[in-house]
Amino acid sequence: MNRPFFYAAPLLAVVLFLLAPLADAHAAGSVLAVYNSGQAQVTESRVVTLPQGAAAVVFTDIPTTIDASSIRATAPDMTVEDIQYAYKPITAGNLLDAYLGKELSVILPDPSDANARILRKAKLLANADRPIFAMGKEVYVGSYEALLLPEMPKGLDAEPTLTLTTRSSVAGRKNVALSYLMGGLSWSADYNLTVTQSGKAADLDAWATVDNRSDHAFSGADLRLVAGDVQRAAAPKMLMRANAVMAEGMAMDSAPAPASEEAFSQYHVYDPGRYVSIPASGSKQVGLFSSANIPVKTELSSRFRSTPNQRAGKISQSVESALLITNTKENNLGKPMPAGIVRVFMPDSGGTKLLAGEAHIGHVAEGEDVRLVIGRSFDVNVERVQTSFQRIGKNAAEVGWRITVRNGSAESKDIKLMDAMSGQWTVLNADTPYMAKDAGTIEFDLKGVAPSAGKEGKVINYTVRFEY
Structure with missing residues (x-):
């Protein structure tokens, strides 16, 4: 994609040289690659007029969160003999x-x-x-x-300065390619998942929220968003000013303009395809992609950890409400989904879209399943009572459970009950079919639990032997 070349506003940059007159300098755009981990790589062009021979090029408008050891500068017919970054703030x-x-x-x-x-x-x-x-x-x-204090002491800086000691074989204007790493910039994905009235499909809008806490603005940057966990060596902690974030909120119904995406090493890179300005202290939302009519399933589940201990009284279990999505092209998705927050909206009887819950997701590759736990069920509840306990020898016990599932809604519900077992275990008897999910979990998959309407509800009895 071709982008127009442009010039930014002049910087307070000075070229101090040893044997020639003073010359001008200014910036000409930047490429900004922002990572999930709170760092960014900046590549920008700074235009200077250099004499032939040695010169000291002093740049201002440098981020305070820069990693000084990462600074590199190149230009035609110019060599850099040393790089000096100086910043002792007025505190x-x-x-x-x-x-x-x-x-x-x-x-x-x-x-x-x-x-x-x-x-x-x-x-x-x-x-x-x-x-x-x-x-x-x-x-x-x-x-x-x-x-x-009697006066302002010397040696303190209102802003950072970067000084390049250069040697040029040819005098004249040059584009100095300046690159560095910096902290205070990060991004994460924000998703709006809007479920249809039927509850069986949803539309997904994906946004990238770029968070800038570096106090350094970027005007018209050629932005790249790198999704993935990039390893970096431990380094001294960089100065970071924690200012309040000023988010640019997007309407729930507004669909993002799609960004192009490509694989890079073991990561994914998103390019919005346009220049983006980022405030010095705030955030900017950039569109990633939209997908419509994605099949979704609602799952109700309740988990419990069973141990070879004697318990008295009733035990209430929470019932999770989750949405299930499979990230495939067949399901109208099939896109790498960077880590972030998914906000789920569902319509009420009048069609108003209300927030039904939100969930964090990690990086989701194409083909993987997504399980979004958005809250707890109001109408379905699970209760259990230990019906028997018998110690068998020194290192074994038999425990009996009665589980009662009540559905207070007007519709039948499916619910999964998952019991995690400790130690070595064997189910001796159960009046309801179950399956072993893994070496430590059994699952009762209950289909169509009818509304209780004052009745006892669905009851499950089973006995398990523990050896430890």
Whole structure:
């Protein structure tokens, strides 16, 4: 896909050289690859005018969350001899560190009047966990109202600077390709799954939410979204400013413009196919894909862990409500689904789409099943009572259970009961068919449990022997 070449607004970038006059510099677009893991790779073009020979190229408009060890710069007929990244922000701690061993003015509470303040001259002795002052022959460790510094100390930076020491064989304007890794940028998928009135199909809209907490804006970036878990070596923690996120909300009924997708190594890369601007502190939603008329199934299930212990009284079990989807082309889907949140909407009797629940999913490859647990059933409940307990020898016990399933709705319901067993176990008897799901679980698959309407409901009795 061809994109038009464009120039961004001029940067505060200066080219300071050793043997030639001052020249201009500005930026010309960027490629931004954002990863799920909270990092991004930036590749941008910075246009400079260089003299022949040595020069020091100083760039500003650099992210504070940059990984300085990853910075690389190239240009035709130019070599880079060294790269220097400098940023010591103006903070209270850094200001005080600059005045260690020096005298400042300290505003203190007046010990003789709780409502009054006094101004004292003091020498700053230390600034580790808190400032410590020398006032004459006394050392003061305590609270203070404010500190007055005589002037702004040198060596603190309002913004980061990147300095390239370059050597050019030919003078003139050059496109310097600048690339680096940075923190504070991440993305995740957000899905809207809207179930039809029949409850047997749904439409899926997938969005990518790019979250920027780096305080560095990107205007008209050529965006790439990399889905997958990329391994990186442990590194010193980068500075990150945790600002509030300002999300651009999308209407539930608005379908996203599709992004192109391709496999990359063991990951997937999404390209929106257009330039995207991302605020310095906020989020931007970008369309990934839409799929219509996806078959869905509703599953009610209840889980319990059975142990060789004696239990008394009734035990209530929650009943999960889940939607099941198979990610295949035959089901009108068949797309890699990056990790994120799926919000499920269902229509009421009047057709109004209401939130029925939401669930987190991991990365879902094509062909895999998706199980979305969206809540608990209001009408169906499961209760059990231990009907017998007998210790058999030192390391064995037989336990009997009665499980009662009640359906308070007006329609018959299917429900799966899954009992996880501990240790070595054998089902001695059961009045309802079951299947062994695995080495530690049995499942009762109950079809068409009729409405209870005051009746006892569906009852299951079984006995299991544990050996441990």
